[in-house]
Amino acid sequence: MSFATTLHSTQLLLKDQTLLLAPRVCSFPTRPGPVAYRRGSFGTLTLGDGIAFGARSRRIGSFRCFSALTPELKTTLDKVVTSNKVVLFMKGTKEFPQCGFSNTVVQILNSMNVPFETINILENEILRQGLKEYSNWPTFPQLYIEGEFFGGCDITVDAYKSGEMQELLEKAMCS
Numbered sequence: 001m002s003f004a005t006t007l008h009s010t011q012l013l014l015k016d017q018t019l020l021l022a023p024r025v026c027s028f029p030t031r032p033g034p035v036a037y038r039r040g041s042f043g044t045l046t047l048g049d050g051i052a053f054g055a056r057s058r059r060i061g062s063f064r065c066f067s068a069l070t071p072e073l074k075t076t077l078d079k080v081v082t083s084n085k086v087v088l089f090m091k092g093t094k095e096f097p098q099c100g101f102s103n104t105v106v107q108i109l110n111s112m113n114v115p116f117e118t119i120n121i122l123e124n125e126i127l128r129q130g131l132k133e134y135s136n137w138p139t140f141p142q143l144y145i146e147g148e149f150f151g152g153c154d155i156t157v158d159a160y161k162s163g164e165m166q167e168l169l170e171k172a173m174c175s
Contacts, residue, residue: 068129077134082147085172086116089131090141094118101153102141108160114169146172 081087086109092098094106094116109116121128121140128140135142135149143150145168150156159165 067133068126069133070130073126073130074134077131078147080117080119081144084117084144085146085175086114086169087144088116088118088141089121089144090118091120091122093120098122099140101139104153105141105143105156108156108165112160112166112169114173145169146175 088094088102088105088109090097090099090102090105092102094110097103097106106118119127121131131140131142132138137149137152139152141153141156143152143156150168151159156165159168
């Protein structure tokens, strides 16, 4: 008997833009056992019989993994990071960070009086996994300045301490 894991996503709204997120699937053989499910604000994870289709995949060992970064998500992320001078993909919001590293980057940007947008990656697992592929960076927060990936918390802290962050943001705000 084979089971497949399916993640169904919902839409994530960004002010007047909508991120269009297609569901991605990861399937793997498993022994029959209790069927589990999880519901959350980002969608539903279900286990049951089925065949995964409609996604790019690569086979690794005895299971198949599917990319979370669809062409549609990549296009949407390109639009988000280029339409805002400073974007922080983080756990939580700038008003209520849900991670110490995210909070550190928010505090740095706030101390520099820089206007910035935040996207809460905890609201959508597809977005969270897709961003890791998009930036080729495995952790959060992820800071983008003028459409380019800048780095995570450690890089931001180092750039802030050295004065590089101030120069870069001044240049970004003037362009």
